[in-house]
Amino acid sequence: MIELKNLRKDYTNENNTSQIVNIFHLRIEDGEKVALMGASGSGKTTFLNLISGLVNADSGEIIVADQSLCSLSEARRDQFRANNIGYLFQSFHLLDGYSALENVELGMLFAEGVVNRQQAIDELSQLGLQDRLNHYPSQLSVGQQARVALARATVNRPRVILADEPTGALDSSNADEVIKLLFDHNERHGSTIVCATHDYELAAKFDRTINVSELR
Amino acid sequence: MNINKIVLRNVQRRKLSSTLTALSVALGVALYIAIGTLREASEKGFQRTAAICDTIVGAKGDGLQLSLNTLYHMGLSAGNISLASFQEINNLDGVAWSIPVALGDSYRGHRIVGVSSEFFERVMVGENQNLDFAQGEAFKHTTPEFVDAHHELFSGGDHSHDHHQLHNNVFKAVLGADVARSLNLSVGDVIVPSHGVESATEQHGDAKSEVVGVLLATGTPIDRAIYIPILAYYLMEGHGVEDGPEFVGARDARGLSAIMMSTKAGFYRQQIFRTVNNRLDAMAIFPSVEMRKLFDIIGSGDLILRTISLMVVVVALIGILVSIYNTMGSRRKEFAVLRAMGASRKAVLRIVSLESAAIAGGGAVLGLVFAALTIGVLSSQIHAFSGVSLNISAGVPELFIFIGVTVAGAIAGLVPALEAYRTDAATQLSSNA
Numbered sequence: 001m002i003e004l005k006n007l008r009k010d011y012t013n014e015n016n017t018s019q020i021v022n023i024f025h026l027r028i029e030d031g032e033k034v035a036l037m038g039a040s041g042s043g044k045t046t047f048l049n050l051i052s053g054l055v056n057a058d059s060g061e062i063i064v065a066d067q068s069l070c071s072l073s074e075a076r077r078d079q080f081r082a083n084n085i086g087y088l089f090q091s092f093h094l095l096d097g098y099s100a101l102e103n104v105e106l107g108m109l110f111a112e113g114v115v116n117r118q119q120a121i122d123e124l125s126q127l128g129l130q131d132r133l134n135h136y137p138s139q140l141s142v143g144q145q146a147r148v149a150l151a152r153a154t155v156n157r158p159r160v161i162l163a164d165e166p167t168g169a170l171d172s173s174n175a176d177e178v179i180k181l182l183f184d185h186n187e188r189h190g191s192t193i194v195c196a197t198h199d200y201e202l203a204a205k206f207d208r209t210i211n212v213s214e215l216r
Numbered sequence: 217m218n219i220n221k222i223v224l225r226n227v228q229r230r231k232l233s234s235t236l237t238a239l240s241v242a243l244g245v246a247l248y249i250a251i252g253t254l255r256e257a258s259e260k261g262f263q264r265t266a267a268i269c270d271t272i273v274g275a276k277g278d279g280l281q282l283s284l285n286t287l288y289h290m291g292l293s294a295g296n297i298s299l300a301s302f303q304e305i306n307n308l309d310g311v312a313w314s315i316p317v318a319l320g321d322s323y324r325g326h327r328i329v330g331v332s333s334e335f336f337e338r339v340m341v342g343e344n345q346n347l348d349f350a351q352g353e354a355f356k357h358t359t360p361e362f363v364d365a366h367h368e369l370f371s372g373g374d375h376s377h378d379h380h381q382l383h384n385n386v387f388k389a390v391l392g393a394d395v396a397r398s399l400n401l402s403v404g405d406v407i408v409p410s411h412g413v414e415s416a417t418e419q420h421g422d423a424k425s426e427v428v429g430v431l432l433a434t435g436t437p438i439d440r441a442i443y444i445p446i447l448a449y450y451l452m453e454g455h456g457v458e459d460g461p462e463f464v465g466a467r468d469a470r471g472l473s474a475i476m477m478s479t480k481a482g483f484y485r486q487q488i489f490r491t492v493n494n495r496l497d498a499m500a501i502f503p504s505v506e507m508r509k510l511f512d513i514i515g516s517g518d519l520i521l522r523t524i525s526l527m528v529v530v531v532a533l534i535g536i537l538v539s540i541y542n543t544m545g546s547r548r549k550e551f552a553v554l555r556a557m558g559a560s561r562k563a564v565l566r567i568v569s570l571e572s573a574a575i576a577g578g579g580a581v582l583g584l585v586f587a588a589l590t591i592g593v594l595s596s597q598i599h600a601f602s603g604v605s606l607n608i609s610a611g612v613p614e615l616f617i618f619i620g621v622t623v624a625g626a627i628a629g630l631v632p633a634l635e636a637y638r639t640d641a642a643t644q645l646s647s648n649a
Contacts, residue, residue, distance in 0.1 A: 049642045054556060075560050082558020089645065093553045097229045105217035110558035115217045152557075164645075 053077030244528030245583025296471025310484025435605030576625020
């Protein structure tokens with residue numbers, strides 16, 4: 001479960017302070033698939049970063065997987081993120097110097113427990129990349145890169161998967177494929193999925209759509 | 217996958233700059249170790265040779281020259297002292313043993329040293345190690361026999377009869393181990409000495425000497441010398457040419473080049489030192505003191521070189537810092553991704569700092585290898601030049617240098633590591649570049 005109460009996050013630059021996120025109350029159930037919508041700059045990415053613990057709220061409460069994040073130190077939030085959160089980015093952010101398999105292993109590196117290579121191989125194999133394990137990102141097609149990024153986000157069996165415009169760089173065929181795989185994972189493992197998107201068609205496939213600006 | 221693998225992968229990704237900076241570290245480390253090790257090993261090796269005798273007596277002049285000429289067979293003799301002086305000094309209280317030495321001839325680049333047979337009985341190298349023979353034995357020619365024969369030779373009158381009588385007994389030779397090996401000589405072979413040491417001129421055809429013994433290797437200049445009975449020197453054509461009963465000074469060829477001496481325990485050593493140095497015709501030196509003086513002089517140059525090599529290491533470490541720092545701009549996104557996957561700021565700091573430490577540590581290991589190769593080459597050259605064998609082994613100081621350079625590398629890496637530490641992951645991830 002994800003629960004946000006009286007959450008506020010401001011952005012300050014040299015000239016002024018603007019409110020990025022201001023949420024009175026929001027609850028997302030375990031295993032729920034939620035599309036997060038809103039105009040550019042409405043705070044979707046900040047919302048995801050707050051849930052992951054990558055940034056801390058100015059005030060309010062964030063409870064993710066039964067853990068209140070606002071009371072944790074940054075190091076504890078990092079550890080929480082490693083154990084419970086999977087991140088999927090629009091431009092994938094695969095690391096160039098590492099093979100597909102190593103990129104997926106990186107997803108397990110900072111979590112508690114050992115890096116299980118076989119688990120990483122299985123994850124990539126399930127996504128049809130069993131013959132691309134040792135290929136570097138530059139040797140993969142965009143669709144294959146997206147699947148490697150998905151494998152990296154899911155390999156650790158996170159309680160929550162945060163996706164920031166995951167289909168933004170993909171053609172419709174690859175986009176459909178990635179969303180299908182993401183939902184398959186949700187069905188098999190029950191991860192909660194929160195996906196920031198501009199795409200209404202994509203958002204319609206989720207259990208629920210939340211407009212960030214309407215939460216204020 | 218683990219942190220170390222990330223570190224190594226990052227080092228490998230920047231092969232050229234990693235290799236070049238590691239080579240710079242290696243150069244400094246190799247210089248530092250090679251200079252220090254060679255100096256220390258050389259000093260020990262030279263001091264081991266200096267311990268062959270505690271005192272050397274020779275003509276007034278330069279103590280270092282006398283020491284180098286007598287024990288290390290380098291340079292030229294400073295002059296001679298008379299047999300009478302030798303006898304007087306030999307009779308001083310506290311002399312344990314003394315060996316007359318005559319120098320000035322050579323055979324195919326190896327110096328010929330005239331000594332009495334006590335040389336082979338008295339001289340020790342290293343830890344009370346007597347001179348041992350690989351083949352044959354020492355010649356028989358004691359100091360008293362030499363003194364008597366010298367008197368007969370130079371007491372005036374016709375010496376030709378004596379020459380022939382003495383030839384059979386004194387034209388013998390004992391070879392140092394290196395001489396026998398390099399010239400492929402063994403017992404029974406005959407050598408013909410040449411006049412002079414640095415640019416030998418004519419051969420002493422009248423002084424063909426039979427090899428009667430070959431010494432075992434000692435790791436000292438003894439290995440590179442040829443020992444003949446000292447009397448043989450005075451029987452060769454052109455030696456001992458002055459006539460008349462009086463010794464005419466340091467250039468009198470009838471004199472001795474030096475006296476190798478050992479003194480009895482107690483105050484005798486200083487007493488003999490003072491007594492001899494009060495004479496007008498001779499001086500006494502302690503070879504170990506002369507060597508220490510020599511290495512003190514070398515030491516100041518050594519200090520400058522070691523300081524320069526340390527500066528090379530420091531510059532190389534700054535090079536590592538700069539090369540990693542220059543990559544920070546393009547790696548911020550990488551750090552942000554690692555943070556998104558749960559890496560703490562400390563983990564990111566550790567990765568960058570370890571990269572620097574890995575390059576520095578790799579350079580230090582490479583430096584140790586370079587140093588070993590350099591020391592190997594130079595120690596064999598020092599042996600070829602001086603006969604002194606250097607006993608070199610890697611130990612705790614090298615381990616400390618490796619650790620020190622690696623830690624210094626990690627510290628140098630802290631500058632770019634702090635940049636990585638401060639990277640705002642959220643900002644980096646929100647820019648979709």
